[in-house]
Amino acid sequence: MLLKKQTVWLLTMLSLVVVLSVYYITSPEQQKADLAGVEEKKAEDKETAATESKDGKTVISGVASDEKFEALRIKLDEQRAKKKEELQVRAASTDLPAEDRSKAYDEMDKLDEISVKEDLLETLITSMGYDDALVRADGEKVVITVKAKEHSAADANEIIQMVRTELGSFQPVAVQFEPVK
Secondary structure (H helix, E strand, O other): OHHHHHHHHHHHHHHHHHHHHHHHHHOOOHHHHHHHHHHHHHHHHOOOEEEEOOOOOEEEEEOOHHHHHHHHHHHHHHHHHHHHHHHHHHHHOOOOOHHHHHHHHHHHHHHHHHHHHHHHHHHHHHHOOOOEEEEEEEOOEEEEEEEEOOOOHHHHHHHHHHHHHHHOOOOOEEEEEEEOO
């Protein structure tokens, strides 16, 4: 009886592989062309500050701000993932009382909620006409770095009001403007 179940399972998986292979082969080539266009656009978007020296060689003078923003986002994501992993270990521990495990679950939910709100704020700020924005909300303050050609105190105030609407008015908010190169 066990051999028959294994045989049926194996034949089901093989038929699934065959169907997916046929679908992949017969799918239109347009999808591959679109992916290539996306990759080219990403390559164009990543600018590095480069100058040519006297002998014609290219010298990289610094990291582009897009890459700096991405590096900061990755670092923040890594910190949150590490914190979330620690909380998951605490929540899964049977040695702790139920209250402590419940607090760990609540903290994990709070981390997820803050991450979603940060992404929303970044989208809202870039929709205001700025080139890029990075929102970092750690428990005690909110730091916003905005890449913009021009800025003013009124622009910073508008961003602060938007953040307070989304995250609440209990946290201090700092807005930094980074010039576009």
